[in-house]
Amino acid sequence: TWSDTVNITGDIIVPEGITLTVSAGTTVQFLALNDETAGGNNASRSELLIQGSLVIEGTEAKPVILTSTASTPAAGDWDGIRQTGKGELTLRHTTIEYASLGVDYQVDGEFSVSPTIENSTIRHTKGRGLYLEAKGGANLTASVQNNTIHSNTEYGVYLSASESNTKLNATVSNNQVYNNKYGISLEGSSSSNSAFTALLNKNQVHDNGSYGIYVQSRSATNELQILGNTIYACGDAGLYLKNDSSTGTFTSLIEGNTLRKNKNVGLYVHNFRGEHRPLVRQNTVFNNEGNGLQFEQYDNYYYYYSGTLQPEITLNEVHDNHGHGLSISTNQSATVVHNSIYDNKKNGIYLLKSNDVSHINFNNIYGNEGDYALYNNSSASVDARYNWWGAALTQEMEAGNNPKNITAHLFDIYDNDSKGIVDYSDWFSAEQPLSSMPISWIKTPANKTSMKAVDKIEGSAVAPIAIVRVEVSTDGGKTWEPASGSSHWSYDWTVPGEGIYLIQSRVITADGIGTQVAENTVTIDNSLTTTSGELTADETWSDTVN
Structure with missing residues (x-):
């Protein structure tokens, strides 16, 4: 058990079956750029090498600090915490700073572990802030909550499940993650039965050099909830989801997030192969430098695999993005119901590709600065009934002789006979407020x-x-x-x-x-003529039939 002030001049090794406990209020100082043991992963810097257990239980009043001895400390003064094996990892009210990495926690084997990192700070490292990896059939349940993780050269938070039968169950909640190269990353490998279940909830993720939140699913079955996060001012997409699973299903709920002022797309859902039906609900997406929402099925990737991307997009407010409000390219249909998509710099909705009827209904689509409120580049028809299209487009519809070419507002078969028709009938005459009730x-x-x-x-x-x-x-x-x-x-x-x-x-x-x-x-009324569909009995047509 360590307490008070502890000075470290070389690697500390905690063998399997041994627990190192650090008491509340302790300061652990690592001699900068020094390793008396000249061993470990870095022969020039001291490190904690944990094969047993590490328990650091600081308190709000008495936090624990692991830092450098340098009068002017810098990232990389000491190496950091590296943990392997079956032991416990608990960090509460702990600050880790000026290391080559913060916490590198890797488990390999058929056993269960439950690392806990809560109410802590990991900052100013030369590499990863927090790195949690399970492989070899391990079952890892991680709690990463109420932390501040910033100014790390690589990942702020990285979680991974790889190799056969490995399971990762992670709760990443109420963290501040900023000024890293990457914000929060979650990856599942392509190994058989490797899977993750993750909740990313109420995190503040901002000013990271690349993605705010990056998720890649390559394993059999993964379940993901991304709820109530605020992601802004990141150097690439605010939120990026990639599915590359040849056989499995990726289930995702993306709800209640605010995505703003990111350098690329607000939300980018990219499907290479496998099945992904994302539910995207009640997000606010604005002032991003690319599209607001983008869904893309990648074609011709490992031609012997097929992909299914079928998004369900409801109750979102998407505005003032520098690209399209909503861009969709998929081999299936998309469902876009009761959203407000307005004042984006390009088209409101850009339907690049679809092989089935998409349903775009009960939305407010107006004020977008591109040529079209809805651009249907696919050969499939679009059910776009019951929308509010803004005053100018509505005036053109109300002029009569519908259906017709809605000049410079809707792109469909009237503009190119190889494209599908957009059914804009039953339009609304005014904006419809988004409902807070079912x-x-x-x-x-x-x-x-x-x-x-x-x-x-x-x-x-x-x-x-x-x-x-x-x-x-x-x-x-x-x-x-x-x-x-x-x-x-x-x-x-x-x-x-x-x-x-x-x-x-x-x-x-x-x-x-x-x-x-x-x-x-x-x-x-059986006396009427059939206007569409299959005849149910003999009919005689005469005069004018519509």
């Missing part, structure tokens, strides 16, 4: 319409918390049936016969509350 809308059939037949009811739904299901009633609320999907949902309906039907929908959220019911009325 809400569902019925899109098809439209309210107060008369039709020969209906075989499918479709709609949209959003909620600030997880949607468990959307339910549909076709009998005035007497019975309710689950729909398929959530932010874009559908329900296959077999109509009993002619008559007037009240169609209703509601959202059931994670707290079990059914929200206010949406209602549309439709009249089924």
